[in-house]
Amino acid sequence: MSHKLRPRLGSAIASTILSLFSAVSLVGVDKAQAAVLTYNINFDGQGSGFLKVDNSLLTGIDIEGISEGTVSEGRMYGFTFPELGSTKEYDNLAGVRAVFREGQFLGVQASGGDGAIRDYISPPDEPGGPFFLRVEGSAYWSIGVTSGSWSREVVHRQVNYQSYIDDGSIVTDSYVIYSRYISPNAEVSYTLVNTEPEPVPEPLTAGGTALALAGLSWLKHKKKMAA
Structure with missing residues (x-):
């Protein structure tokens, strides 16, 4: 992968992580009202x-x-x-x-x-x-x-x-x-x-899980490209 494409890919992954975090957090807030x-x-x-x-x-x-x-x-x-x-x-x-x-x-x-x-x-x-x-x-x-x-x-x-x-x-x-x-x-x-x-998952916990999964996915991608 070229050096020019790496920053763009990193930015896209970061944006995806933030979107996941926001979505999960919002779901947590809605359910917390139940x-x-x-x-x-x-x-x-x-x-x-x-x-x-x-x-x-x-x-x-x-x-x-x-x-x-x-x-x-x-x-x-x-x-x-x-x-x-x-x-x-x-x-x-x-x-x-x-x-x-x-x-x-x-x-x-x-x-x-x-x-x-x-x-x-x-x-x-x-x-x-x-x-x-x-x-x-x-x-x-x-x-x-x-x-x-x-x-x-x-x-x-x-x-x-x-x-x-x-x-x-x-x-x-x-x-x-x-x-x-x-x-x-x-x-x-x-x-x-x-x-x-109603018992529901904490929004921060759910968001942290999403971040961790996204991070693992990025690491696997880097190892594959290096090989």
Whole structure:
């Protein structure tokens, strides 16, 4: 190789190294902004819980609905019936849709609910007995980012035990008590409680690796030319 071409080649390699360093550094900075955000949820005083959402896929432009699966963990309490024997403790929020505006978390889109039935037969010597009692509970909730709706209903059905035995019905000759609560315009609020940065390579470390690789490549080239 001529002495005139060597400075040009060295300059080109130096430029390439700097470009690699800048690109890797920029990638490191972008990823360093990614985080797993933990929010507490208050759903109209009836439901409560938490969720964890990963914002690493955001572009920060306009309103974005991050696809299902972005909420890695979450629970909604308040819409189950353990008192009626339901084994469900909460609604799972993992996998629901999270919504952002210009990089700022707005809320989630999710729904859930529960239902349970408990039967009771009174002893024959109990006053008014024997009688058959069935308690039915049902609940449903839905969240559309910052607002939603929910309902909760408990129905007590009591019937003379002999009537129940005769026709198997708990409606005929029954005494029914309804307990129903409905909130069609429920407010939903979110409170940020924790921010965990995503683990990413340090920009300087990545840049140093790029420099080292480029340097080795230049040394190999020099040895080949000398041979």
